[in-house]
Amino acid sequence: MSKNRKTKIGLVSISDRASEGTYRDKGIPALEDWLKQALLSDYETVSALIPDEQPLIEATLKRLCDEDGCDLILTTGGTGPSRRDVTPEATLAVATRVMPGFGEQMRAVSLAFVPTAILSRQVGVLREIEDHAALILNLPGQPKAIAETLQGLPSKGIHGIFAAIPYCIELIGGPSIETRPEIVKVFRPKSAELPEIIEKQVIEPAEGKADSAFIMLHGLGADSSDFTHFREELIACGAPMEQTRFILPSAPVRPISMNNGYPMKGWFDLFSLDNIDKEDEAGLLETWKIIERLIAQEETKGIDRSRIFLGGFS
Structure with missing residues (x-):
């Protein structure tokens, strides 16, 4: 099941x-x-x-x-x-x-x-x-x-x-249940498999335990591999991120209207670069829920909400 x-x-x-x-x-x-x-x-x-x-x-x-x-x-x-x-x-x-x-x-x-x-x-x-x-x-x-x-x-x-x-x-063979940690924090042993939220790469600190997390979203048609060297680049610029866990999710594949319905990795459908009056509300809400679940999972791992950062690039 x-x-x-x-x-x-x-x-x-x-x-x-x-x-x-x-x-x-x-x-x-x-x-x-x-x-x-x-x-x-x-x-x-x-x-x-x-x-x-x-x-x-x-x-x-x-x-x-x-x-x-x-x-x-x-x-x-x-x-x-x-x-x-x-x-x-x-x-x-x-x-x-x-x-x-x-x-x-x-x-x-x-x-x-x-x-x-x-x-x-x-x-x-x-x-x-x-x-x-x-x-x-x-x-x-x-x-x-x-x-x-x-x-x-x-x-x-x-x-x-x-x-x-x-x-x-x-x-007992049932599905995974995720909660908002500020309401109730679910306990699972370290050996327990965490719920699969979305395809992603997770880059742990080279040494020691993570004390913060950075969730980075890629642009339309790209994937998580675009940011596999992002932490090293930030550290080279002086950012104190040696103990930061990087979570690099890949968006689901969906038809993109602006590209004549061609399926691509995208966080939501894009209808036009000119018409900003029309937006994919359902796709945006779906992505918001994915992000909320990724944040909650980091909280469950012991990362305080104030130490979780969200970024995106297109």
Whole structure:
């Protein structure tokens, strides 16, 4: 299964009153808002709002994994000690393996705020079928608690659970998930393969560890090889870049309208050198997202955002 395919995420809000329309569900919107802020890589969601009925919860989790092919399933609601709170029982019933660390960490986050967090029975499990697997996690019901559980409390030195989710998804055969480090910084062991963003050359310092990074974009029809000697040229001019990592991406091949549709490496389509009123908005946004992902990957490697530089030449 491709590591670079779009991630599919199931969102399940479990509430008798919200499913009946007595009040507006806040769980799914809170999850959608957080994912939109945190994720850089492409993903799609499948949502379900259902009552606290164990057979229905089980059937929904099975469908999201087995039929819809979700890689990650996040539930909200139904994890307390009342008799109608049966989300953990339903989750365990469809599980093939339990991941106890997720439940432990969710309670650790909540305990930083309220002592009643020990009443939460949230669990994390894997559901594995012949050719697919999903990670299923029970989250709190309140929007604020959902965000805190996922991204943690950096000021208190408490990690959120999402820091470990992408690597877990990769280990069970799912796609790579990238995040904005300022929201949640994903942890992967040094031996883990990083997500493939785009064809690129990476030039490390000759000696020692990189303390900064320079991302350089080439011009239309060129490629990354144009800048393989760029660091040496800058150093020769007196720039203190001996410990700078250079990332030299090559643009995707696309038809260039100005050149009668001839396919070339380009960061966006160019319609004319004279008419500046028309621009390739979709291509520009695609390139912006590539750059944002490259920057985030450098942050994940330990380079501070203030030490990451972006350049381009045409």
